[in-house]
Amino acid sequence: MSSLDLSPAHFRRLADRVSTLAEEWLEELDTRRIAPDITGAASEAMFSEGLPEQGLGDASLDALKPLMAGTRAGNARFLAYVFGSGEPVGVLGDYVASVVNQNVTAWRSAPTVVSLERSVVRSLANAVGCPGFTGSFTGGGSSANMMGLAMAREALAPANEDGSPSGVMYASAEVHMSIPKAVALLGLGRKNLRLIPTDAQWRMRPDALVKAIEEDRAAGRRPIAVIATAGTVNTGAVDPLRDVARIVREHGLWMHVDGAYGALAAMAHPEKFEGLGEADSLSMDAHKWLYQPADCGVLLFRDAKAARRAFSFTGDYARSLTADAVEGFAFFDESMELSRRARALKVWLSVRFHGLAAFRESIRRDVANAKRLEGLVRETPALELLAPATLSAVCFRYRAGLEDAQLDDFNTKLLAHINRRGRVYISNATLEGRFSLRACFVNHRTTPEDVTTVPREVLAAAEELKAL
Amino acid sequence: MSSLDLSPAHFRRLADRVSTLAEEWLEELDTRRIAPDITGAASEAMFSEGLPEQGLGDASLDALKPLMAGTRAGNARFLAYVFGSGEPVGVLGDYVASVVNQNVTAWRSAPTVVSLERSVVRSLANAVGCPGFTGSFTGGGSSANMMGLAMAREALAPANEDGSPSGVMYASAEVHMSIPKAVALLGLGRKNLRLIPTDAQWRMRPDALVKAIEEDRAAGRRPIAVIATAGTVNTGAVDPLRDVARIVREHGLWMHVDGAYGALAAMAHPEKFEGLGEADSLSMDAHKWLYQPADCGVLLFRDAKAARRAFSFTGDYARSLTADAVEGFAFFDESMELSRRARALKVWLSVRFHGLAAFRESIRRDVANAKRLEGLVRETPALELLAPATLSAVCFRYRAGLEDAQLDDFNTKLLAHINRRGRVYISNATLEGRFSLRACFVNHRTTPEDVTTVPREVLAAAEELKAL
Numbered sequence: 021m022s023s024l025d026l027s028p029a030h031f032r033r034l035a036d037r038v039s040t041l042a043e044e045w046l047e048e049l050d051t052r053r054i055a056p057d058i059t060g061a062a063s064e065a066m067f068s069e070g071l072p073e074q075g076l077g078d079a080s081l082d083a084l085k086p087l088m089a090g091t092r093a094g095n096a097r098f099l100a101y102v103f104g105s106g107e108p109v110g111v112l113g114d115y116v117a118s119v120v121n122q123n124v125t126a127w128r129s130a131p132t133v134v135s136l137e138r139s140v141v142r143s144l145a146n147a148v149g150c151p152g153f154t155g156s157f158t159g160g161g162s163s164a165n166m167m168g169l170a171m172a173r174e175a176l177a178p179a180n181e182d183g184s185p186s187g188v189m190y191a192s193a194e195v196h197m198s199i200p201k202a203v204a205l206l207g208l209g210r211k212n213l214r215l216i217p218t219d220a221q222w223r224m225r226p227d228a229l230v231k232a233i234e235e236d237r238a239a240g241r242r243p244i245a246v247i248a249t250a251g252t253v254n255t256g257a258v259d260p261l262r263d264v265a266r267i268v269r270e271h272g273l274w275m276h277v278d279g280a281y282g283a284l285a286a287m288a289h290p291e292k293f294e295g296l297g298e299a300d301s302l303s304m305d306a307h308k309w310l311y312q313p314a315d316c317g318v319l320l321f322r323d324a325k326a327a328r329r330a331f332s333f334t335g336d337y338a339r340s341l342t343a344d345a346v347e348g349f350a351f352f353d354e355s356m357e358l359s360r361r362a363r364a365l366k367v368w369l370s371v372r373f374h375g376l377a378a379f380r381e382s383i384r385r386d387v388a389n390a391k392r393l394e395g396l397v398r399e400t401p402a403l404e405l406l407a408p409a410t411l412s413a414v415c416f417r418y419r420a421g422l423e424d425a426q427l428d429d430f431n432t433k434l435l436a437h438i439n440r441r442g443r444v445y446i447s448n449a450t451l452e453g454r455f456s457l458r459a460c461f462v463n464h465r466t467t468p469e470d471v472t473t474v475p476r477e478v479l480a481a482a483e484e485l486k487a488l
Numbered sequence: 489m490s491s492l493d494l495s496p497a498h499f500r501r502l503a504d505r506v507s508t509l510a511e512e513w514l515e516e517l518d519t520r521r522i523a524p525d526i527t528g529a530a531s532e533a534m535f536s537e538g539l540p541e542q543g544l545g546d547a548s549l550d551a552l553k554p555l556m557a558g559t560r561a562g563n564a565r566f567l568a569y570v571f572g573s574g575e576p577v578g579v580l581g582d583y584v585a586s587v588v589n590q591n592v593t594a595w596r597s598a599p600t601v602v603s604l605e606r607s608v609v610r611s612l613a614n615a616v617g618c619p620g621f622t623g624s625f626t627g628g629g630s631s632a633n634m635m636g637l638a639m640a641r642e643a644l645a646p647a648n649e650d651g652s653p654s655g656v657m658y659a660s661a662e663v664h665m666s667i668p669k670a671v672a673l674l675g676l677g678r679k680n681l682r683l684i685p686t687d688a689q690w691r692m693r694p695d696a697l698v699k700a701i702e703e704d705r706a707a708g709r710r711p712i713a714v715i716a717t718a719g720t721v722n723t724g725a726v727d728p729l730r731d732v733a734r735i736v737r738e739h740g741l742w743m744h745v746d747g748a749y750g751a752l753a754a755m756a757h758p759e760k761f762e763g764l765g766e767a768d769s770l771s772m773d774a775h776k777w778l779y780q781p782a783d784c785g786v787l788l789f790r791d792a793k794a795a796r797r798a799f800s801f802t803g804d805y806a807r808s809l810t811a812d813a814v815e816g817f818a819f820f821d822e823s824m825e826l827s828r829r830a831r832a833l834k835v836w837l838s839v840r841f842h843g844l845a846a847f848r849e850s851i852r853r854d855v856a857n858a859k860r861l862e863g864l865v866r867e868t869p870a871l872e873l874l875a876p877a878t879l880s881a882v883c884f885r886y887r888a889g890l891e892d893a894q895l896d897d898f899n900t901k902l903l904a905h906i907n908r909r910g911r912v913y914i915s916n917a918t919l920e921g922r923f924s925l926r927a928c929f930v931n932h933r934t935t936p937e938d939v940t941t942v943p944r945e946v947l948a949a950a951e952e953l954k955a956l
Contacts, residue, residue, distance in 0.1 A: 039503040377542055382490055
């Protein structure tokens with residue numbers, strides 16, 4: 021007997037306790053505070069003892085309830101950042117992934133799970149209008165973006181062998197922070213990421229992109245890649261993908277689409293993403309707009325050879341000993357990861373349970389919810405719309421009775437106060453230097469009635485704040 | 489009602505079905521074939537239809553059993569690569585992580601879960617002899633190694649702003665493939681990773697390291713970091729950490745330890761890892777020698793400022809609005825990740841259930857199991873030991889009645905045949921150009937009796953192979 025042994029029956033008893041907690045969590049989700057009522061000090065104190073030398077056995081599970089009480093609830097009115105709502109069948113897919121604990125490195129290591137992941141990747145690629153693309157699941161959009169840019173670098177300005185990469189990349193001024201981070205990690209230098217001005221709808225301006233590329237060319241620098249954003253984090257803007265694709269082709273560059281937030285919505289609203297299929301690489305996050313539990317990023321690419329050029333460094337101990345193309349397949353030849361969790365399993369179970377059609381419908385409802393909030397903000401004199409809902413993010417601020425100079429400070433305090441009340445949870449954006457409240461709908465639980473709660477809570481919190 | 493709605497009671501019924509499958513999986517684990525009897529074509533065919541347009545509802549769970557039957561079983565005699573055994577309480581911790589679906593980006597996003605992760609990181613750092621280190625969980629050793637080297641680059645040869653990184657890194661000739669991959673991704677160029685010769689026990693030779701650094705200095709190149717390995721993937725060798733630390737200090741370099749395989753064993757055998765606490769950064773994989781379900785890597789570092797120098801690129805929309813140090817804490821300022829799963833939760837639940845002492849005991853048993861196999865190989869005339877068990881990997885080959893020239897080919901076929909028989913599952917290594925069978929013990933289920941199965945299966949498979 022091992023010191024860690026646990027009988028299957030004992031496991032089952034513990035599993036039932038966790039399932040009971042999960043069921044209660046789901047039952048109470050809609051009525052509990054979203055932001056937990058806990059301070060940093062109290063939260064640190066819960067874990068100040070560290071891991072114990074002697075085990076607590078079954079009693080160790082007693083700490084789960086207080087732990088869960090101190091988390092943020094992803095209920096119907098959690099509308100902050102861009103973070104999906106944790107669809108419960110996906111939760112069970114994740115549970116299976118942990119039970120079978122396959123290391124999804126290569127087919128030989130996890131046969132059915134590797135085939136499952138490849139199939140899910142192909143299906144999602146088809147669903148968003150990128151037929152024929154392959155790829156893999158990643159920890160999230162940051163990894164997927166970094167891998168897409170690494171492929172671009174190796175395709176156009178190879179540095180894997182000799183180092184000292186140089187070249188220029190282009191993205192809109194509304195780019196997500198993971199892109200400058202990736203450009204820096206890849207050794208290209210943040211100074212070599214050009215931030216292209218946007219139009220009135222926060223979309224990259226094609227004329228400004230061409231001008232920047234031509235200026236760099238004229239100065240003897242080497243343009244490598246354009247990063248188009250399909251769903252900016254601030255306002256949900258989708259860059260003009262067809263125009264970007266044409267420019268990229270004319271200049272012989274790589275087109276990466278950061279679709280972490282938006283690309284999966286192409287399943288439901290293809291008209292908003294025309295040109296997506298012309299990308300060379302594309303990131304999307306199934307833990308955002310496919311409502312899956314984190315982590316569940318996806319990198320798609322047009323040409324697997326480009327992925328292998330960037331990532332294939334196989335050591336002898338991991339080299340395949342078969343000639344069969346399927347049985348010799350290794351994700352680590354096309355990814356920066358080696359050990360990998362079966363992240364695709366939750367998507368597979370969740371989508372097979374509900375069907376793609378139900379996801380399309382839910383995404384359409386999110387978009388409609390955002391339009392509804394936009395309308396409510398427009399109708400409310402105390403509120404000012406700062407960005408219309410082009411995808412599913414709505415930016416606005418409170419302004420009744422305030423001077424222009426007070427707006428940023430008041431709305432900053434107002435955001436904290438709204439979230440502290442616990443009924444809705446939203447976040448913020450800075451638009452042309454103005455502090456904005458921001459609600460983002462990637463939540464399968466949100467109903468039209470929940471949408472009306474948002475302006476009501478904003479107004480109530482503003483009144484309270486003014487009375488303080 | 490959303491198109492994706494599922495009542496808590498319905499969720500519970502599905503959860504019970506999954507728990508039943510999990511219980512059966514655990515009950516049958518020891519008696520089933522390790523390598524499933526499935527071809528690449530059959531495995532692909534299972535998923536050839538892709539994701540369905542219309543959902544299957546409860547019937548979608550029917551596919552779980554065939555899926556699970558086509559996976560590789562991590563039972564007591566799975567001894568390949570370096571991959572932990574999926575401790576079942578850890579599985580339940582993972583289940584909770586999916587239920588609460590916190591995005592562990594920053595304290596404000598997941599209060600108790602962030603405090604939990606910081607506490608688990610501190611506890612593990614203490615347990616392996618690195619008190620005061622902080623860090624974060626990662627997808628695995630590849631990410632953790634890459635982040636450690638990114639910190640080294642930014643500390644000694646900053647390239648985040650201007651790009652064109654240059655400098656030299658050093659590792660032993662037995663280095664894991666994730667290191668050249670990371671060096672290449674960071675733009676330093678694989679040619680600038682020096683592979684230092686090893687001694688008779690496959691450990692980096694300090695004299696050769698000093699020589700290489702001095703040669704690079706003399707040639708005007710800039711040494712940046714030494715990567716010491718604490719548990720090489722081939723033989724489990726631990727580089728001479730104290731010597732490396734001294735050399736690193738003398739030359740003003742960064743010391744990263746790739747402890748993905750071995751470092752957690754410092755909990756049980758600190759005498760094998762003297763000098764580990766002198767690292768600047770350290771990777772370890774809790775899904776290896778802490779038996780947790782994947783993915784569960786850890787990056788530790790001595791100085792959080794160095795992590796922030798490498799990774800802090802915060803966009804406005806994610807900027808903290810508080811002055812409280814705990815409440816303002818963000819993992820993404822110290823990591824290349826933004827969205828993050830609650831990976832620490834399984835470690836927390838599993839270790840609190842069993843206690844650190846039980847993990848220490850289990851690790852000691854793994855080391856003893858490896859020594860036992862080494863002894864059995866030595867006693868068996870048909871087998872030849874190719875590397876002794878310094879940690880928990882044993883390398884050997886079959887040689888009875890074979891010419892030297894036949895050994896590589898025969899043992900290559902033998903490995904496939906052993907694994908095809910399904911009773912044990914081992915992998916391979918190439919040692920001084922020789923193909924070696926390799927068993928690696930990071931498995932809490934393996935008993936001394938299981939160890940005796942290994943040579944028995946190798947001999948039986950060799951007889952069958954010769955008779956073919």
